[in-house]
Amino acid sequence: MTDYTRSEIHLCVNGQSHRLNVDNRRTLLDALREDTGRTGPKKGCDRGQCGACTVLLDGRRVVSCLTLAVAADGSDVTTIEGLAPDGELHPLQQAFVQLDGFQCGYCTPGQLCSAVGMLAEHAAGWPSAVTTDVSAEGPAPELDAEEVRERLSGNLCRCGAYPSIVRAVLETASRAEVTG
């Protein structure tokens, strides 16, 4: 008899193909950690409130704890492991190291994936809640501390490393603008 409460799914995680048979109740976070061995995404609140489980789903940042694995069938997933595929740190990771963008490190994989997604959103011209004039045409306003804090407000850091996280993101953003 067919079991309608399980599904065959395909995920491409950090460029690697995975065929999985999952309980429909399985979250993407649990599938990544338990079924594909990617333990970078962290289970903080498991309620979509802390951002520690943030991954890029088809290029956009999402919380994997409220994403059902079955609903992500056919998607490309990038976890923190995928930001440094050959052991060479992503520029954001380098900036976090150089500027002390963390203490205990538990929220860091989510902070980094969220920041990568956020920088892409900003580059695409998306406004934020602190953008003065959302109707202005052209590129989004240049990132400053207020914009970064607002755009990353979905990632909590219980150590309170926010000032250094903001500096690291701004440092990376300014270098990206210089080098294109």
Next chain:
Amino acid sequence: MKEFSYQRPGQVREALALAADDGARFLGGGTNLVDLMKDGIETPTRLVDVRGLPLDGVRDAPDGGLVIGATTTNSDAAAHPEVRRRYPALSQAVLAGASGQLRNMATVGGNLLQRTRCGYFADRSQPCNKRSPGSGCSAIAGEHHNHAILGWSDHCVATHPSDMTVALIAFDAVVHYETLDGTHEIPLSEFYPPVGETPQRETMLPSGALITAVTLPGAAASPRSRYRKVRERASYAFANVSVAAALDVNEGVVQGARIALGGLASRPLRAHAAESALRGAPATADRFGVAADAELSAARPLRDNAYKVTLARNLIVAVLTELAHPAE
């Protein structure tokens, strides 16, 4: 979480047929539904994923307005150039809600159907008439500092959590939905029934109906419009009070106003009394205060949320003043 089957149909008719089953729920971004399933508040036996349906995207409507497809993500709606140009308060309202990650997941249709964040609704060990009709309301005598001051009943004092719907109702949005009988539409202002004795009945949608789009009339386009939200953190928190407003001023006299309020009732509220009080009045802070009072005179604060009356008044005056004098 209880077990459930999962399907991702490609056509609306197919989705409606699948959802005809008792126990079926449509799944959009899942940011609210999956969370409630983890708590056993929602216990679907079948999830019908609507993100495979051709309901994504924003397009022009013949009347100069916009059609926002039901599965458009909050992010895409807020970032859309024509939403930002014609209805900036809608973009601001969406951006004021949740977090970047959640906005990338959450859909416009789902936003209309999100459930209250009343702590008692989410706590199965406590009575709650919305979750378990007839069991009582724990919030009336309990923790209710962020509950309703308008339109509540002895059965429920919870508020509607959406920011987006506050701006939508200010712009006379219409909800389009489909059932196995055909296509239908209902103004958003009539979409949420009064609480009355049935707080468990949250919308006028028939069982099994699927929201397909939200339309914004061209006549409501208001390049000068504004959404402001007061909350207990600078970001990523639900509203205590929010205001969406547009103001048309000519030579210091108000020609027309659109004002909607969030965080104050079981549904987003259009402030008709305030709008009437403003028509033909001088665009001054004093008159904005009079208009706010006209709306808020109906307020019945609970033991611990009278602050919302003052907060709403001040916020209405501040937003209208900002719209009347954009340079200040």
